[in-house]
Amino acid sequence: MHVDDLISGAALVSGAFFFLAGTVGLLRFPDVYTRLHALTKADNLGLGLVVFGLAWTAESWQSVAKLFLVWGLVMLASTTCCHLVARAALHAGIPVRSAPDDR
Amino acid sequence: MTGSLLWFDVALAGTLILLAVRVLTAPDLFQAIVLFIVFGLVMTIAWCRLGAIDVALAEAAIGAGLTGALFLNALAARGAREAGALPAGRGTSATRPVGAGRSHAAAVAIVAAGVAGVAVLAPILLRILQRNAVAGPVATTAQSPVLEALPQSGVTNPVTAVLLNFRAYDTLLEVAVLLLAVLAASSPRRPAARGREAPSGRVLGAFLRLVIPLIVVVAAYLLWAGAKAPGGAFQAAAMLCAAGVLLAVSRASVPRRLLRSWRSLLSLGLAVFLAVAFAGMLYGGRFLEIPAGRAGLLILLIEAALTLSIMAILVTLFAGGQPLETGRLPDRSGEHAGEQGEPATARAWEPRP
Numbered sequence: 001m002h003v004d005d006l007i008s009g010a011a012l013v014s015g016a017f018f019f020l021a022g023t024v025g026l027l028r029f030p031d032v033y034t035r036l037h038a039l040t041k042a043d044n045l046g047l048g049l050v051v052f053g054l055a056w057t058a059e060s061w062q063s064v065a066k067l068f069l070v071w072g073l074v075m076l077a078s079t080t081c082c083h084l085v086a087r088a089a090l091h092a093g094i095p096v097r098s099a100p101d102d103r
Numbered sequence: 104m105t106g107s108l109l110w111f112d113v114a115l116a117g118t119l120i121l122l123a124v125r126v127l128t129a130p131d132l133f134q135a136i137v138l139f140i141v142f143g144l145v146m147t148i149a150w151c152r153l154g155a156i157d158v159a160l161a162e163a164a165i166g167a168g169l170t171g172a173l174f175l176n177a178l179a180a181r182g183a184r185e186a187g188a189l190p191a192g193r194g195t196s197a198t199r200p201v202g203a204g205r206s207h208a209a210a211v212a213i214v215a216a217g218v219a220g221v222a223v224l225a226p227i228l229l230r231i232l233q234r235n236a237v238a239g240p241v242a243t244t245a246q247s248p249v250l251e252a253l254p255q256s257g258v259t260n261p262v263t264a265v266l267l268n269f270r271a272y273d274t275l276l277e278v279a280v281l282l283l284a285v286l287a288a289s290s291p292r293r294p295a296a297r298g299r300e301a302p303s304g305r306v307l308g309a310f311l312r313l314v315i316p317l318i319v320v321v322a323a324y325l326l327w328a329g330a331k332a333p334g335g336a337f338q339a340a341a342m343l344c345a346a347g348v349l350l351a352v353s354r355a356s357v358p359r360r361l362l363r364s365w366r367s368l369l370s371l372g373l374a375v376f377l378a379v380a381f382a383g384m385l386y387g388g389r390f391l392e393i394p395a396g397r398a399g400l401l402i403l404l405i406e407a408a409l410t411l412s413i414m415a416i417l418v419t420l421f422a423g424g425q426p427l428e429t430g431r432l433p434d435r436s437g438e439h440a441g442e443q444g445e446p447a448t449a450r451a452w453e454p455r456p
Contacts, residue, residue, distance in 0.1 A: 073317075080310040087304065 004057055011053030018046030031097055032089045040082045044075050112152060118145055127213065136174045143167025156333035157262045160325075164341030169417055172348055176421065257398025258330040266335065267402045271391050275380065278373050278409060285369060285416045307353050318346040326410050330399065336372075336406040340413035347418035365415060372412025376405050 025038025051071040055064040090096075122142040129135035143166040150159035249261050249269065256264035266274050322342040329335030379401050380391040388394065393401055 073314075076310065076313065080306055083304075083306045 008053045008056045011049050011056065015046045015049030015051075015053060018042050018049060022046065032094055033086060033096055036082045036086055040078050044078060047071055047074055108152075115145065115149055115152065119149065128210075132178055136171060136178060139174065140167050140171035143171065155262075157260075157335060157338065160333060160338040161341060164338060164345065165417070169341065169344060169348070169421065172352075173421060255395045255398070257393070257395070257400075257402055260329060260331055260333070260335075262333070263329050263335050263402065263406075267405060268393055268398060271376075271380075271393070275373075275376050275391070278376060278412070281413065281416050282370060282373055285419050288420055311349060311353060315346050315349065318342055322346075322410070326406055327403075329406060330403065336409035337413060339406075339410045340417065343410065343414035344417035344421070347414060348421050351418065351422050365419075368411055368415040369419065370412070371415075372405075372409040375408035379405055 019042070022038050022042030025042060026035050029035045029038055048071055051067045055067045058064050058067065119142065122138055122145060126135050126138045126142060129138060143162060146166065147159045147163040150156070150162055249265060252269065253259065253261060253264055256268040258264050258268070322339040325334040325342060326336065326339035327334075329338070379393065383392045383394065384390055386394060
């Protein structure tokens with residue numbers, strides 16, 4: 001296998017791993033704020049790795065530019081959504097936990 | 104389906120079916136809506152696998168995005184009506200699906216319908232698979248008369264050629280149906296049922312300032328590229344509608360000039376389409392016969408008008424069917440603070456005068 005394919009594949013697989021981690025965080029974290037934390041951070045990093053993996057084997061620099069533009073826009077949109085959701089949750093009175101339930 | 108991607112396709116189809124079942128059986132309407140949006144996005148991937156990129160674009164923007172937003176709007180309105188306050192999240196009465204108690208009969212009915220559907224479709228599917236195995240998947244339709252007549256259509260994208268030239272009558276009727284739908288949706292004048300929502304802050308405003316010009320540019324590109332590549336009027340309109348929905352949701356104020364001409368925007372697409380259709384008759388052709396020489400230009404003209412029109416139609420449908428007028432978005436105007444008991448907040452986004 002070509003070295004480029006290996007690098008690309010490794011980046012894609014680790015990106016998928018970060019998406020999986022974000023999903024596990026969504027399912028396991030106790031309240032909305034921590035879930036937002038897991039989703040936005042892990043998913044954005046996962047997407048960045050996926051974009052990197054795709055860009056490594058892209059055909060032209062325009063494709064690379066488009067891929068990174070997609071990543072930038074997704075980061076922008078997800079941070080804004082995270083802010084809005086957290087703000088709405090705070091406004092609705094969902095309490096922020098300061099300590100875990102079980103030790 | 105090539106061999107190496109067969110497992111991916113099988114997994115994709117299985118995911119679609121699982122998601123569909125889950126959407127129908129979700130105990131919470133909010134969950135069902137979110138799963139429906141996910142279903143739309145997975146469907147987009149399915150369309151890409153089938154080689155239908157235009158449909159994939161439309162599915163992602165309208166099927167997953169706009170329809171999901173419409174559903175969430177309806178859910179919020181229902182919750183606000185029932186609870187009289189902020190629509191709560193999970194498991195409250197506002198989000199329980201109607202008829203959730205009668206699950207056994209519904210489940211039996213769904214399974215029976217599924218079995219009947221599979222029994223009917225299975226022989227058809229087998230024949231399609233046999234034919235594809237012989238002739239190759241997409242090639243059978245691509246070598247059709249569409250490709251042969253493509254040079255005369257004025258565009259090089261076969262989908263656009265079919266939509267706006269060869270079968271333009273269908274598209275004309277589709278646009279008329281959309282216009283009728285928005286007229287029907289706007290007929291009952293009722294106050295928009297809105298619960299109390301958190302005031303939007305500066306982050307949303309900054310985000311909109313960055314993103315809305317970008318959306319307009321991408322929409323213009325999709326409109327222009329529709330002649331040669333996947334794109335076209337519906338996709339561009341879906342993007343602009345996304346911008347309109349963002350503005351409506353953030354309770355931004357919109358320039359009065361735009362709102363005053365909203366009604367003419369709604370009918371602009373159909374009007375231009377009809378004008379081009381009748382104009383062909385003036386030059387000795389039949390109704391909707393587009394002269395081959397100017398076909399590209401006329402198609403672009405029709406698509407531009409359609410883009411604006413469909414954008415207006417979709418945004419009106421999202422905003423509760425009320426035609427936007429007199430400088431006021433239907434959920435609230437930007438100027439009045441405390442209209443629903445909220446403290447005065449800075450406007451999220453203000454256009455330059």
